[in-house]
Amino acid sequence: MDAQAINRELDAARYAGPVKDIVIPPCPQLLVQLQQELALADPDPHRVAAIAGSDVAMAAGLIRVANSSLYARKEPVASAAQAVAMLGVRPTATLLTSFLLRNSIRIDPTLIEHFWESSTRRSIAMAHIAGQMYGMDVEIAKTCGLFFHVGIPIMLQGVRGYSGTLVEAMARQDRTFIETENAAHRTDHAVVGAIVAKTWRLPTVIVLAVRLHHDFSVLEDDTVPIAVRNLVAIAAIADHLVAQHEAIEVQREWQRYGERCMAFLQIGPAEVEAWVDVLYHPFESVVVT
Incomplete structure (x- = not known):
């Protein structure tokens, strides 16, 4: 999906599709x-x-x-x-x-306190990884880390039954998180998050990366800007690092796509393991303001 196609998709979802009744801040x-x-x-x-x-x-x-x-x-x-x-x-x-x-986002902060902590850690991890890559914009990566999953609290706030969908999506083994969201609500947090990023006039590379961050087929798609594909791969590694720190069992996406993401960025498992140690203190120092 190129930038124009994604913009058309987001506009259609926002104004005529299932997202039209969701309050986008x-x-x-x-x-x-x-x-x-x-x-x-x-x-x-x-x-x-x-x-x-x-x-x-x-x-x-x-x-x-x-x-x-x-x-x-x-x-x-x-x-x-x-x-x-x-x-x-x-x-x-x-x-x-x-x-x-x-x-x-008008939602009881106690319900999503851990969500913001994890998002902040993802942001830190993405910035660190981007800093190891030639020519990557660290602040763009950091902002992406904050916005990749922002569709989740937006949907919690405005979609009836989404809290139950979250529980189901995290438990199911036969389909992906995104597939479970779409089965229940005809949209998902990647679409909603991208609409937020677009509404907030964030750079196009962030909008595209938020929309595509669970679609690993883009890693081999030359029609998608290389900066976006880099961010998709970095996000997968960052989520793995955060999960390791928070003692969350190995995620299905990492099991299926981790090697592809590392290969795309030309890094190996040893580097990822080293980042677990390097990021321990920054992760522990997370301050959610």
Whole structure:
């Protein structure tokens, strides 16, 4: 599926298909302002700090992350401006996007606290793996990690019976998670998540990767941009690393497609095993703001 075909599919699902009755959170105005700043040739850190500081909870969350053990600073930061100066503009933007995403979904946070922790770990893992690959955009990978499964809480919030579908999807051995979702609701979290990413005007590469992240046939499809295929392969490895850390039994997707994803990225099992150790502390240091 090329970009145009996927865009047509998402529009059809959003406005005429099964997704039309699901409430998709609008892009927050603060994110619109942030995207406008990032679109400039030379984004102003002071402007990014001002956007972060315009919401007390968001600023506090940013400072909390900057002062976490993940960064091991000797002197704590005390303001959004200091946090931006320490983290950098684009990493700050990713953190703010994560905050705005979580706070845009109106669902009891205690029900999905672990979901956000796992999403944050996936984001960290994808950024780390992307950093080992030549020419890959680390912040794009990090943002993808946050959005890949965002369709799940959106569907929990707006689709009757989806909580039962989740339980069934995780238990079934005869079909995939996506197949179970589609059997029950005629759509799935990859489609819904891609619609969120598109609604929020995220880069096209993220929209496509979110839509295709469970479709491993794209690894051999030259019509799909290489950056998207890289993200699909990286996501599978990242999910495996998170599952290892959280002591979750080996996932069916990893058993079926893990070797293909590693081969596509030209890495071996030894590297993946080494990343389990490298990422232990960052995973343990996850702070959900």
